[in-house]
Amino acid sequence: MTTKPSNSWTDIRDIIHARILNKTYAAGDRLPRDQDLALTLGCARSTVQRAMQDLSDRGLIERRRKAGTRIPENPVTRATLEIPMIRKEVEQKGVTHGYQLISAKMLETPRSVMALLGLPAPITAMHVQALHLADQQPYLFEDRWINTQTVPEATSIDFTRENANEWLLRHKPYNKCDMRFYAINASISEADLLQTSPGTALFVMERSTWIDQNPITTVKTIAAPGYQLKTGS
Amino acid sequence: MTTKPSNSWTDIRDIIHARILNKTYAAGDRLPRDQDLALTLGCARSTVQRAMQDLSDRGLIERRRKAGTRIPENPVTRATLEIPMIRKEVEQKGVTHGYQLISAKMLETPRSVMALLGLPAPITAMHVQALHLADQQPYLFEDRWINTQTVPEATSIDFTRENANEWLLRHKPYNKCDMRFYAINASISEADLLQTSPGTALFVMERSTWIDQNPITTVKTIAAPGYQLKTGS
DNA sequence: TAGTGGTCTAGACCACCGG
DNA sequence: CGGTGGTCTAGACCACTAT
CATH class of the missing domain: 1.10.10.10 (Winged helix-like DNA-binding domain superfamily/Winged helix DNA-binding domain)
Structure with missing residues (x-):
């Protein structure tokens, strides 16, 4: 037929x-x-x-x-996540985006970072901590390590003016990206930064990127209470 | 050249x-x-x-x-999530999967569920609560509503034997799927179910599916402490 | 080894949308 | 309106992999 x-x-x-x-x-x-x-x-x-x-x-x-x-016997639910630049994400909600650098200095990578980036031995890398604001309120805390061997330009960027999320996204395309999502209870310092109380459940996103086996950066973002990650499909 | x-x-x-x-x-x-x-x-x-x-x-x-x-001025990070059947996910870790039905009954949908499924008025739907175990330990709590108008077969399934996640995934392909992820502090009852303490940060995944505008199901899964969602690319 | 999906080609036409 | 990406076709050949 x-x-x-x-x-x-x-x-x-x-x-x-x-x-x-x-x-x-x-x-x-x-x-x-x-x-x-x-x-x-x-x-x-x-x-x-x-x-x-x-x-x-x-x-x-x-x-x-x-x-x-x-037709698969055991279907898998597949969804595409689209994670925009933080500034764009905030602006899309119709509020103003703010940004505060907390610290940026060269440090030896701790073991946790070595594991995330697959480094065999510690290196000296740039550790950047910053806070993103939405409408003057804390929105997202960003704790980042940048491999200055792969990204030497990073040492000459003024991260008080330009935020690392945006600079890297625009200037450092990557090959490979791993992401992880989980929940934590706010520590005292995290609660302080995000203006909430210790113990509050917070949504964490970790992302590591590479360009051809070479680690670029790994970042852990902790969102203020109420944050939801959504898929569009 | x-x-x-x-x-x-x-x-x-x-x-x-x-x-x-x-x-x-x-x-x-x-x-x-x-x-x-x-x-x-x-x-x-x-x-x-x-x-x-x-x-x-x-x-x-x-x-x-x-x-x-x-080349976009404001690149977007895109990642694909693959969410397997819960049983497969547990078995892949090399431990045995267990399943306990907590309750399954017909109830009128609360407003929150109406909102998730886009229902204009409340309907009577099947409310299923169940616990998935990994190696005898609580792994994931599943709180689900099934639209028995779209899925009448659901009323005759014995959910003490067959888990809803698996049955629906295998027998009810869908058109559209929305997902949301966030963090919550465990309530007393949630802590009890997942054998942890109240206030513990828990990872929540909500998923709603449709077939051509017709809501099939919406499910809220709350994972035991330590759970991480990961992307493969 | 043979069957099936995957890819490549050259050419034609279509659909969208910027100038 | 015209330039560009999107699609369709028919046919050939390639690359896996089940048998």
């Missing part, structure tokens, strides 16, 4: 997606070969391929050469 | 990526047209297109018809 030709790959994708939703193709099933689907749906094989690529990216199907296309 | 032809789109992507890293193309710059790049790099335009698609997906470039391809 040949379906009426709908030529765009999004149409093809939606047709197949619909078949997954209505269980024409259920968990564990194998789908027809691209070639056959192309014939059935009245389009070129590469159009089916484009549709499949999208579905595969979203984790709705699994494709393997020779084995064909299958 | 014509570069030696490297025909695979990943090669092309890597060449352009390298040019971004070494600032041949810096923030704000406009790149040559695909056609010209194809000539210069000795490949077909569609190969350049494929490479650009990948770079665009990762947020490294911005493409607009007529305006061309540009």
